[in-house]
Amino acid sequence: MKIVYTDLHKRHATDHTLFEGHPYSVEEVPARAEVLLSAIREAQIGTLLTPADHGIDPILRVHTKDYVTFLSSIYEAYTALYPQETAVFPGTFATRYTGQKPKAMLGLLGYYASGWGSPILEGTWEAAYWSAQCSLSAADEVLKGGQTVYALTRPPGHHASIDLYGGFCYLNNAAITTRHLQHTQQGTKVAILDIDFHHGNGTQMIFYTDPSVLYCSLHADPNYDYPYYWGFADERGMEEGEGLNCNWPLPRETSNAEYLRILDEALKGIHAYDPHFLVVSLGIDILEDDPVGGFLLSVEGLREIAKQVAGLGLPTVLVQEGGYCLDRLGDGIIAFLDAFM
Numbered sequence: 001m002k003i004v005y006t007d008l009h010k011r012h013a014t015d016h017t018l019f020e021g022h023p024y025s026v027e028e029v030p031a032r033a034e035v036l037l038s039a040i041r042e043a044q045i046g047t048l049l050t051p052a053d054h055g056i057d058p059i060l061r062v063h064t065k066d067y068v069t070f071l072s073s074i075y076e077a078y079t080a081l082y083p084q085e086t087a088v089f090p091g092t093f094a095t096r097y098t099g100q101k102p103k104a105m106l107g108l109l110g111y112y113a114s115g116w117g118s119p120i121l122e123g124t125w126e127a128a129y130w131s132a133q134c135s136l137s138a139a140d141e142v143l144k145g146g147q148t149v150y151a152l153t154r155p156p157g158h159h160a161s162i163d164l165y166g167g168f169c170y171l172n173n174a175a176i177t178t179r180h181l182q183h184t185q186q187g188t189k190v191a192i193l194d195i196d197f198h199h200g201n202g203t204q205m206i207f208y209t210d211p212s213v214l215y216c217s218l219h220a221d222p223n224y225d226y227p228y229y230w231g232f233a234d235e236r237g238m239e240e241g242e243g244l245n246c247n248w249p250l251p252r253e254t255s256n257a258e259y260l261r262i263l264d265e266a267l268k269g270i271h272a273y274d275p276h277f278l279v280v281s282l283g284i285d286i287l288e289d290d291p292v293g294g295f296l297l298s299v300e301g302l303r304e305i306a307k308q309v310a311g312l313g314l315p316t317v318l319v320q321e322g323g324y325c326l327d328r329l330g331d332g333i334i335a336f337l338d339a340f341m
């Protein structure tokens with residue numbers, strides 16, 4: 001299996017985040033990608049590729065130009081005004097959303113951010129940009145005839161929407177991949193299967209009215225877990241996309257057996273949709289003991305999930321999303337990739 005990765009994720013150096021001079025703890029740290037990479041190297045499970053630079057155009061097929069300009073420039077503008085700060089956080093949020101976009105920097109931060117967990121650091125834009133390039137290069141390999149390619153992306157992407165960042169996500173890698181597949185091969189239908197512990201609200205929003213993309217997500221019940229305001233079963237898509245957004249909110253402590261039963265339903269839906277490609281938002285925070293998760297899935301369970309998804313027989317781009325238990329990420333990714341092959 002080909003695996004696309006770059007060290008540039010380290011530019012998003014969240015392990016040293018400060019808020020007003022005090023350490024600010026973020027679970028989404030560079031060590032996550034390093035653990036995944038060293039497990040892959042140790043298991044000799046694939047061939048590593050460096051991403052090619054596709055430029056900004058594929059990113060602008062998903063995100064607005066204003067948003068991309070904001071993300072790529074806010075750190076410099078903010079620290080010019082507040083030179084003592086090394087991380088950018090919003091202060092207020094555009095709640096009870098009016099659609100009004102202010103001009104002030106502090107207003108824009110709360111307009112474009114959905115939460116507090118996603119600091120913007122000096123290298124955040126560069127890391128997010130190259131994370132997207134990893135997933136684009138993975139898509140290229142699949143377009144060239146590769147059956148399954150894994151994009152080891154960091155930061156993750158599925159909580160980022162058209163002009164919204166949050167939940168550790170800035171650019172939506174799975175959505176950018178999907179649009180790239182469709183741009184390169186016109187008329188292509190894509191199914192996105194999101195198995196991260198959390199609902200991929202960003203991905204859902206991007207494709208909510210789009211009949212050319214089926215979005216299927218198994219995730220923690222948003223009544224009790226992030227992202228709280230999206231991911232309910234009655235969110236089914238709208239207009240031409242009606243019926244093509246499928247959410248399976250699951251209770252905390254969901255077991256292997258229960259998860260696999262629901263996954264089977266999702267895979268039947270994907271098979272019936274008959275897509276040309278599959279994009280998997282691969283969150284390993286479904287494993288038990290994940291500090292941000294809450295399911296009871298084992299590494300063996302993850303292996304079984306991979307087998308069942310691979311059974312669809314579709315050309316597949318695997319895009320790394322969450323997964324925060326540094327002790328188990330390595331075993332998890334190896335089990336998944338090994339079973340997928």
Ligand SMILES: [Zn+2]
Binds near residue numbers: 196197198283285321
């Ligand atoms: Zn997650």
